[in-house]
Amino acid sequence: MKHDEVEIPSGAAFRLARARVPRCMVVGNITGADADIDGAVLLDIDIAGGRIAGISPAGLPGTRDIDLEGRMVWPTLVDMHTHLDKGEAIPRVHADGSLDGGALGTGADRANWTYEDMARRMGFGIRCAYVQGVSAIRTHLDSLDDSAEISWNVFRDLRTEWDGRVALQAVGLAPLDIFLTDYGTRLADLVAASGGILGGVTDAIGNLAGATAGSIDGLLDRFLRMAEKRGLDVDLHVDQSADIGAFFLPDVARAVMRTGFPGRVVVDHCVNLALQPEDVARETINLCAQAGIAFVTLPTPMMYLMDRAPGRTPRWRGVTLAHEIRAAGIPIALAGDNCRDAWFPYGDHDMVDIFRQGVRVFQLDHPIAETPAMVGPVPAAIIGAEGFGSIEIGRDARLILFRARSLNELMSRPQSDRIVLDRGRRVTDSLPDYTELDA
Ligand SMILES: [Zn+2]
Structure with a gap:
């Protein structure tokens, strides 16, 4: 028929x-x-x-x-990296195509993040995903101060509301130095009490300080210890920058091995890996394989944000070394990331669209046979979404x-x-x- x-x-x-x-x-x-x-x-x-x-x-x-x-x-598919809390906010927020604009625009919009506002926008995003065939979503939730309680309340309520239709996970997203403060301890406790995942950012973006070569080891050790103590997995925004000096992926891999961290570790973005000299990139990928780290790549916002300057055509695609990571036997998934917010003004939480764009951005065809796994079984395994994606x-x-x-x-x-x-x-x-x- x-x-x-x-x-x-x-x-x-x-x-x-x-x-x-x-x-x-x-x-x-x-x-x-x-x-x-x-x-x-x-x-x-x-x-x-x-x-x-x-x-x-x-x-x-x-x-x-x-x-x-x-x-x-x-x-049905798995979107293992999105930001439901920021999303569906255009035209209330404005995107200018820069990372700083994304951070500052989101920061300014946070004043509007009441329970009702977040429930409306986050619910809208989940419905877009569900109708188009997504059954498991991991969202990051900006968790910079005690106002994060609201976001986590909304998340827990939506997780209950959608139980059975869309499996929802959340990551508490904060700069790593927050975990040196009393608030950082409260956040880790909130994440644990909510059944979440501990998240962090290595980069200096907007008004976030970011890590430095001198501080990164201490920050990562502290972060991983706080997660381990609470039995949490971790999910880190790493190297979301074209600055090859702001390169913390090897430090993350070494910290995971140094601490013997027992949980799952996911690294997101890692775009300047693609700008490193070949030998540095190869050694870093080997380190990540040894450390048992999994990757998620977010091609649509990175293509939009990276290597952008007014009146100048971008010269690189802004994405990580997906082929080399796959060839090393490391799990790497495709996911959606931001949707209609100050970081990325487009998107519809449609993982079929992300698949189609991801194939083109990364040239993940010829052969294409294994590529659908990157939006189904691979992310399901990375985030422990048992029974989804295959x-x-x-x-x-x-x-x-x-x-x-x-x-x-x-x-x-x-x-x-x-x-x-x-x-x-x-x-x-x-x-x-x-x-x-x-x-
Ligand atoms: Zn993200």
Whole structure:
């Protein structure tokens, strides 16, 4: 049947016949399935009670099956790095394309961050993601002073409200030197009490001081000790700058090994790794592999922010060494980052869009076969979102049904007519309307 004719029976058991699925997004033995030029396999997917009940190489479709005729089916996706607290604030905030403008514009907007304002904007962002097929989100929450209590209250309430539909995680984001203060201890306690992740920033941006070569070791040791004491994972904004001297990634790797930090460590951005001499970059990637660090790259805001000057064409893409990091066997995910705020004025929390842009920015094609993993199974594993981001027997049936029959077709149109299933049921909500934000 045609894409427009697909009807998902509510509550019943049904079969999605002849679904084309990227091999890297399926868990299990599917020997014998027909594979296309990009390694995507043709499968029958049985759904019962909202779960994946069976996966098998496609056979002849039965008359009661939903015959997808080889159109793509993906798991719903994981956005492991965003900033829901700042987002959906255009035109109240203004973006000027600079990092300092992002920090200062956000700082000025914080006066508006009441519970109601944050709940409206953050809820809007989550709905955009959900309707477009995102089921797990890790957001950073600016946590610079005690007013962060409001953000964490909103977050905890939204996590409860969305439980079952979108799994939400939050990172308390603050400059590292905050953890030398009494407030830093309160923040770590708040993050622990909220089931969050401890976050930090190494860079000097806006009016944040940032780390220095002399201070970084002490700051990282303190930060990691505070996380370890509370059993927290950590997630750090690192080297979000074109200044090759402001390069703290090797220090993070060494600190993780020096302290024997037992939790998960994620580093975000790391863009000036791409500007280092080859030998420095290689040694740093090896260090990160030894330290067991995972990466997330955020290509859309970095392309927007990095190497920008009025009247001058940017000369580099502003992103990290994704190919080399992958080649070293280190997990690296693609994620969305800021959305319609002072740092980045565009975006819709659509991880299919991030995938399509990420492929182009990084040239993650030819072959493209393993690239879909960077928005599904890889981020799910990095953030411990068990059961999300891949298609596996016994898991909830959270799926995206595309009109595209191949990764080429998926790359070439926006797939705005995708069908999203949440635990076997079609998501019929529309994208939230921007007029909701007018107040
Ligand atoms: Zn970020």
